[in-house]
Amino acid sequence: MNESTKVGFIGLGNMGAPMAANVAHSGIDLIVRDADQNLASKIAYASGAVAASSPSDFAEVEIVVTMLPTSTIVSQALFDWGDGVVHHLAPDAVIVDMSSSDPTQTKELGKILKGHGIALIDAPVSGGVSKATTGELSIMLGCDNAEAIAKALPIVESMSSVIFRTGDLGSGHxxxxxxxxxxxxxxxxxxxxxxxxxxxxxxxxxxxxxxxxxxxxxxxxxxxxxxxxxxxxxxxxxxxxxxxxxxxxxxxxxxxxxxxxxxxxxxxxxxxxxxxxxxxxxxxxxxxxxxxxxxxxxx
The missing domain is CATH 1.10.1040.10 (N-(1-d-carboxylethyl)-l-norvaline Dehydrogenase; domain 2)
Known part of the structure; x- marks a missing residue:
């Protein structure tokens, strides 16, 4: 991955905010999004990122990280905001869902995204806010797409100290x-x-x-x-x-x-x-x- 790679981060709560900051500090071009636009603007300013104001701000983004409360909210964030973030991403984009999502819904979302030419990785985290802040989270990574993993791995590594490869899509969740x-x-x-x-x-x-x-x-x-x-x-x-x-x-x-x-x-x-x-x-x-x-x- 090079510094020109565009990355999006959706979900800036207690865990998402420090995780996004660690991605930004790795020197890549970061776009952040949260349902609370004021919060997104504040975090973007503090980390040198850009706060998205519309789905089109995700144009040509190659990797999107989601850190949201539920599987349903993950899907809503990708498809239901305006005309849908997924419709603006770069070809062969990768979405990394780091939320604590339902593995059965993850598999279903993977099928839907594949129809849009987008790969899905599930990579939930453990370690709490303290480890999210220091970039030392433990990651449980599930995916059966080697190219997608290789593309997203540098971003995941910027937030973690150890990554466990758990198996196919859904196994991480x-x-x-x-x-x-x-x-x-x-x-x-x-x-x-x-x-x-x-x-x-x-x-x-x-x-x-x-x-x-x-x-x-x-x-x-x-x-x-x-x-x-x-x-x-x-x-x-x-x-x-x-x-x-x-x-x-x-x-x-x-x-x-x-x-x-x-x-x-x-x-x-x-x-x-x-x-x-x-x-x-x-x-x-x-x-x-x-x-x-x-x-x-x-x-």
Whole structure:
């Protein structure tokens, strides 16, 4: 890839903004787009990019990165804004969906884009806002088009420290959903332990210190529980709605392969129940629902 390559980035939220900044810092010609035009203009100014004001601003763009909440929004961003971004891209363009999308919908989108002469790569990320900022995300990359991968890889590398090749199109999004299910299971179990321990009379900081020095340790206990749950900051940057959505994708994936997945079903239920009461808060605030739920029961 050379510096004349034009790249687009759609979705400038908590993760997308620093990711786009890292792409811009690699020295390529970057066009950014967000539903919040003021936000797009602000980020474009800060990173030396150009904020798109219409789909035609994506004329001759060769690679488009999407970082959006759902598969449906990804499709809307590509087809439903004006006359459609896809109709302005360069021939043989590549779209890299780094969102936490549904793998079955990813496969369907791939077929539609292929009809427009555009290749799709799914490359969801893990590492949170901190790793997005430093350009050290872990990437789960799925695609069966070697030429598309070769074309997009330098852009993906500018945002990551490790890239796992997971298989064909959709496999990256499947892997991301499973990863987030495991993380959500750890979150749910750890919060449950905090609630039980607190009711018994244990100090939550003590519980956390023991977990992090024992076999209960996980990425969640080391990086999330302390500031955002035990100290009640609730500022991880990842919403309960998105967490619930990702676990739901994993649950649907289990159903698609005819696996009962009782743990995934239980975690999905816990997340859904918390979301229905608390709304779209930071996911770490879910503990307040579980605490209240047990208080209401009076047991």
């Amino acid at each position: 499947a892997m991301k959903a499973l990863n987030n299910f495991v993380a959500a299971a750890a979150t749910t179990a750890a919060c449950e332990a905090l609630v039980i321990g607190d009711r018994f009379g244990l100090d939550q900081h003590t519980i956390l210190n023991v977990l992090n020095s024992s076999t209960g340790r996980s990425w969640v206990t080391e990086n999330v529980l302390g500031p955002h749950v035990v100290d009640r900051e609730y500022g991880s940057g990842f919403s309960l709605a998105l967490y619930s959505k990702d676990v739901g994708i994993a649950k649907n994936l289990a159903a698609a392969v005819d696996d009962p997945a009782p743990v995934c079903t239980a975690v999905a239920g816990a997340m859904t129940n918390a979301l229905s009461t608390l709304g779209n808060v930071d996911h770490t605030e879910a503990i307040t629902f579980w605490e209240q739920e047990r208080t209401t029961r009076g047991t």
